[in-house]
Amino acid sequence: MSPTHSRRPAPRRIVVAALAAAATLATAGALVAANPAQAGPDADSAPLKDLQLLAINDFHGNLEPPAGSSGRVTERQADGTTKDIDAGGVEYLASSLRTARKGHDRSLTVAAGDIVGASPLLSGLFHDEPTVEAMNKLGLDVTGVGNHEFDEGKDELLRLQNGGCHPVDGCYDKGRTFKGADYPILSANVINEKTGKPLLKPYVVQNVKGAKVGFIGVTLKGTPDVVTAEGVKGLKFLDEAETINKYTKELQQQGIHAIVALVHEGGYPASSAYNYDCDAGGGTGLSGPIVDIAKKVAPEVDALVTGHTHNAYVCSIPDPAGHPRLVTSAASYGRLFTELNMKYDPRSDDIVRATVKGSNRVVDRTQSKAADLTQLLDYWQTLAAPVANKPIGYITKDITRNGSVESPLGDLIADAQLAHAKSLDSRAVVALMNPGGIRADLVYAASGKEGDGVVTFGEGFAVQPFSNTVNLKDLTGAQLVTVLKQQVSGSNAAAPKYLQISSSLTYTLDLTKTGADRVVEDSIRVDGKPVDPNATYRVAMNSFLADGGDGFTEFAKGTDQLVGSDDLAALVDYLTANTSAAAPYTPTAANRVTVVK
Numbered sequence: 001m002s003p004t005h006s007r008r009p010a011p012r013r014i015v016v017a018a019l020a021a022a023a024t025l026a027t028a029g030a031l032v033a034a035n036p037a038q039a040g041p042d043a044d045s046a047p048l049k050d051l052q053l054l055a056i057n058d059f060h061g062n063l064e065p066p067a068g069s070s071g072r073v074t075e076r077q078a079d080g081t082t083k084d085i086d087a088g089g090v091e092y093l094a095s096s097l098r099t100a101r102k103g104h105d106r107s108l109t110v111a112a113g114d115i116v117g118a119s120p121l122l123s124g125l126f127h128d129e130p131t132v133e134a135m136n137k138l139g140l141d142v143t144g145v146g147n148h149e150f151d152e153g154k155d156e157l158l159r160l161q162n163g164g165c166h167p168v169d170g171c172y173d174k175g176r177t178f179k180g181a182d183y184p185i186l187s188a189n190v191i192n193e194k195t196g197k198p199l200l201k202p203y204v205v206q207n208v209k210g211a212k213v214g215f216i217g218v219t220l221k222g223t224p225d226v227v228t229a230e231g232v233k234g235l236k237f238l239d240e241a242e243t244i245n246k247y248t249k250e251l252q253q254q255g256i257h258a259i260v261a262l263v264h265e266g267g268y269p270a271s272s273a274y275n276y277d278c279d280a281g282g283g284t285g286l287s288g289p290i291v292d293i294a295k296k297v298a299p300e301v302d303a304l305v306t307g308h309t310h311n312a313y314v315c316s317i318p319d320p321a322g323h324p325r326l327v328t329s330a331a332s333y334g335r336l337f338t339e340l341n342m343k344y345d346p347r348s349d350d351i352v353r354a355t356v357k358g359s360n361r362v363v364d365r366t367q368s369k370a371a372d373l374t375q376l377l378d379y380w381q382t383l384a385a386p387v388a389n390k391p392i393g394y395i396t397k398d399i400t401r402n403g404s405v406e407s408p409l410g411d412l413i414a415d416a417q418l419a420h421a422k423s424l425d426s427r428a429v430v431a432l433m434n435p436g437g438i439r440a441d442l443v444y445a446a447s448g449k450e451g452d453g454v455v456t457f458g459e460g461f462a463v464q465p466f467s468n469t470v471n472l473k474d475l476t477g478a479q480l481v482t483v484l485k486q487q488v489s490g491s492n493a494a495a496p497k498y499l500q501i502s503s504s505l506t507y508t509l510d511l512t513k514t515g516a517d518r519v520v521e522d523s524i525r526v527d528g529k530p531v532d533p534n535a536t537y538r539v540a541m542n543s544f545l546a547d548g549g550d551g552f553t554e555f556a557k558g559t560d561q562l563v564g565s566d567d568l569a570a571l572v573d574y575l576t577a578n579t580s581a582a583a584p585y586t587p588t589a590a591n592r593v594t595v596v597k
Contacts, residue, residue, distance in 0.1 A: 047347055048355075051211050052104040053260065053340040054097055057112035057307030058332035060148065060439070061119025061131040063377055065089035065365060066333045067462075068441035069402060073312070073335050073362055076273035087335035087363050091377065094138040094370035096363045100339055101139075106208045109139050112307035112329070113146025113219055113264030116160065118439050121388050121461035122380055127152065127166050129178045130380045136182040137372055142204055144217025144262030145187040146307065150231040151466065154192075154199055161185050161200060172383060186217025186262065189243035191236040199235065203247050205256055211344040212258060213351075214251040216244050216301075219264040220289070220308060225491065226436075228468075229547055240265060241296035248298045257350040259301045266290050266309035266329050268495075274336055274360045278315035286315045286327070288495075294327050296320065302351040303328070303340060303358075312336055314358045326358050336360045388458030393575025394584035395453055399442040401435070401463075405509060405595055408587035409438055409463070410500025416574035417470050417567065418502040421540035424564050425472055429526055431540035432483070433500040434550050437567075439465055453584055455575060464568045468542035473558030478533040481524060482554040485516035491551035499552075501592055502540075510596040523594070542567050 065071050065088050072084040101107045115135060116128035123131045135143075149157050155167075163180030165171040171178070188202035203216040218240045224232045244261045251259055267288035269276060278285045290306050294317040297304065301319075303326045310332035316324035330336040343355040381388075401409045414431045421428035440462040446452050447459065475483070484507060488496045493515060508523035524531040531537075541555055543563070548556035564570070579585045 048343040048345055048352065049209075049211055050104065050106060051208070051213070051342050051344045051351065052101070052107040053303075053305070053342075054100055054107065054109045055111065055305045055328060055338040055340065056093070056109075056330050056334060057264070057305070058114040058146070058310050059111070059116075059131065059334050060114055060332065061116050061123030061128055062088060062333040063090045063122050063130060063134055063380075064120065065092070066335070066440065067443045067447060067459075068398060069400060070333055070440050071335065073331060074273045075362070076271065076275050082273055085362055086365050088333050089363070089365060089369075090134045090138065090334060091369035091373040092365055092367060093334040093337070093363050094134075094373045095367050096337060096361070097138055098370065099367075100337070100361070106211050106344070108141045108206055108208055108213065110141060110215060110260070110262060110305060111143035112262045112305045113144045113217070114148040114307060115140075115143055115146070117146070117148025117151040118465055120440070120465065121458040122377070122384055124461060124465045125384055125387065126172055126380065127156065127169070128160065129172070130376070132160055132178075132181050134373060134376060137376060138370070140183045141206060142184050142186065142215050142217070142262070144215075144264055145185055145190060145200065145219050146264040147219055147223040147226055149185070149219075150223065150227050150235075153231050153233065154235060157185070157199070186215065187219070188216050188247055189218040189221065189238040189240060190223075191238060193234050193236055202243075203251060205251070205254075210346060212256055212349060214256040214259045215262055216247045216251075216259065217262040218243050226550060228544055228549070241293050244301060245296075245298045248300050252300060255349060257300065257348060258344060261297060261301050261304045263290065263293065263304050263306045264308050265293060266306045266311060267313065267315075267327075268309060269311055269313040269315070274312035274331060274362070276313070278313050284315055284317055286313055286317070290327060291317055294319070294325065299323060299325075301325070302342075302353055303356060305329075305338070307332075312360050314338065314360055323353070325353070326356050328358050328360075330360055335363055337363060384458070388456060388461075389448060389450065390457045391450060391454050392457050392460055392572045393455040393579040394581055395442055395444060395455055395579070396584045396586045398444050399585075399587045401438045401441055403590055405498045406500065406590045406593045407435070407438070408590050409442060410435060411503070411588040411590055411592065412574075412585070413438060413464070413571060414500045414502040416571045417540050417542070418504065419574050420470050420564055420570035421472050421538070424562060425538060427538040428472055428540055429537055430480070430505045431502040432505075432545065433542065434545055434552075435498060435500055436550065437464065437466060437468065437542060437544065438500070439463060457572065460568060460571055460575075464571060466544070466567070468544050468567045470540055470564040470567050470570050471543050471546040472538055472540050472562040472564065473546060473555070474536050474560045475539045475554075475558045476533065477531040477535045477537060479554050479557065480526075480531060480537055480539065481519075481521055481533065483552055484519045484524065486552050486554060488518045489516040490553075497550050498593075503592060506592050506594070508594040508596060512596060540564075
C-alpha cells in the first residue's frame with residue numbers, strides 16, 4: 001500500500017515537540033497565489049489585518065521523534081545538492097509552533113487529517129488518547145478528518161472527539177478520565193447512513209480578533225477502499241470538491257467569505273525536497289488527485305491545506321476561474337509545518353488572495369523541547385514501559401521499508417507471515433503484504449536502554465500497528481497472477497502498490513511496458529516452479545488485503561478462509577524463534593522481484 005493505507009479493525013487489548021532562530025530556519029520558497037478578482041485594496045492599507053495559519057497533516061501519533069528515514073526531511077541546497085535533516089517529535093513541534101506564532105496577533109493552527117491512527121506504541125497502545133492530549137496542549141484549533149481516523153470505527157472517532165474512557169480497556173490510570181479533543185474534527189463528506197447527516201461537524205468558523213475564517217474538512221472519497229469494512233460500517237463518503245462547494249455556499253450565506261478547505265487527499269511533487277520550488281518555470285510541479293480536486297473547488301475558497309500522500313509541497317493551482325490558489329502539504333509525522341501568511345480585509349470579511357504566501361518549515365531537533373509536552377510524554381511512557389521495552393529479536397543493521405518495488409523489511413514481514421501461516425496449515429506456500437501497512441523501519445541503534453541491535457516490542461509495534469490478522473485463502477494460479485497484475489493496473493495504475501512477497505514467490509516486473517503487462521506472467525514462480533493457472537495455492541495475506549483493500553479485489557474472491565493471529569504477533573514470533581544476540585537477523589538483498597527498466 002501507499003504510506004497512508006492499511007487499517008486497524010479492532011484495538012489491541014493491552015493496557016499497559018521553538019523553531020531555531022528565524023535566521024537559521026529552513027523554509028521553502030514563499031509562493032503567492034494571486035486572484036485579480038479578490039485583489040482588494042493595497043496590502044499596506046490600514047484596514048487590512050494580518051492573519052497567520054500554521055498547518056500540519058498526517059501526524060499519525062508520532063509523539064516521540066520518528067526513527068530512521070521516517071524522522072528525516074530532505075532539503076535542497078543552493079548548489080542543487082540535497083541534505084537530510086533530522087526532524088519531528090511533538091516536544092519540538094510544540095516549540096516550533098509557539099515560536100512561529102510570536103508577533104502574530106491572529107494565528108490559527110489547523111490540520112488536514114490522519115492526526116491519529118497507524119500510530120507508534122506510545123500512542124497506539126492507548127487508542128491515541130496521548131496524541132489527542134498532545135494536540136490540545138500544542139494549540140490545535142481545528143482538523144479535518146482523515147481515513148486513519150476510522151481505523152477503529154466511527155464510535156471510537158466520536159469518543160476521541162467527545163471524551164470518555166475506552167469501552168473495553170477502560171481508563172488507564174485511577175482517577176484520570178480522557179476528556180477528548182478541545183478542537184473540532186470536521187467530516188463534511190462523511191455521512192452517517194442512519195441519519196443522512198455528517199458524522200461530525202462539516203465546518204467551523206473561527207473568529208480570531210475580528211477575522212472570521214470558515215474551515216471545511218473533508219477526507220478522500222475513496223476511504224472505504226483503504227480502510228477495513230468494519231471501520232467504515234454505516235458510513236457513506238461523498239465527492240470532496242462537491243462537498244466543499246456545498247458548504248462554501250452555506251458559509252457565504254452566513255456572511256463568512258474567508259474560507260479554507262482542509263482536505264485529506266494529496267499529490268505528488270516533482271521533487272522530494274521539502275523546499276522544492278513547485279511553481280518554478282511557470283508550471284505546477286505537482287500531480288495526483290489533489291490537482292483535479294483543487295481545479296473543481298469554488299474560487300471563493302482561499303486556500304487548500306491537504307495531506308494523505310505524506311509529501312511536502314506549496315504549490316499554486318488554478319481555481320475554476322483560472323486564478324492561482326495555494327495548495328499545501330507538510331509531509332508527515334510532525335517533521336514539518338506549513339506557515340501561511342495573508343491579509344484579511346474586514347470591509348469584505350475576506351482574505352485578500354493576492355497576499356497569501358506560504359512555506360514549509362522544518363521541525364528541527366536542535367531547539368529546546370516544550371516542557372509541558374515532555375511532561376505529558378513522561379506520563380504515558382511510564383505506563384507503556386512494561387510492554388514497550390520487552391526485547392523481541394536481534395538485527396545486524398537497519399532493516400528499511402525503502403525500495404521502489406521491494407524492501408528488506410517487506411521481505412522480513414512476508415516471511416514471518418508465511419511462517420505463521422504454515423503453523424496453521426502446512427499447505428501454505430506464499431505470503432503477500434501491502435507496503436502501506438509497514439509504517440516504520442527497524443533501526444539498529446538503540447532507542448532506549450535496550451542496546452544496539454535489540455528490537456523491542458515498541459519498535460515492532462511502530463512497524464505494524466494495525467492489529468490486522470494473518471488470513472489464509474485458497475487462490476487458483478490464475479487468481480494469483482491477477483493479484484500481481486493488480487499492483488500496476490486498475491485503481492493502482494497511476495500509483496502502483498507493490499506487494500511485499502515471501503521468499504517462495506519470484507517474478508519479473510518490466511517497467512518498459514504499461515498496465516498489467518508490466519508483470520511478466522511466464523516469469524512467476526512458486527517454490528521455483530512456474531505458476532499453474534489451474535492449480536490451487538494456499539496464500540497468506542493480512543485481513544485488510546483479504547477484504548480486497550488497496551484495489552486488490554481478487555483477494556476477496558479467495559475461498560476457504562482461515563483467520564490466524566495478529567500480524568504483529570507473527571512478526572514477534574518469527575524474530576523470537578529465528579534470532580538471538582549471538583545470531584541476529586541480517587536483512588535480505590531484496591531481490592525476489594527482478595525489475596527491468
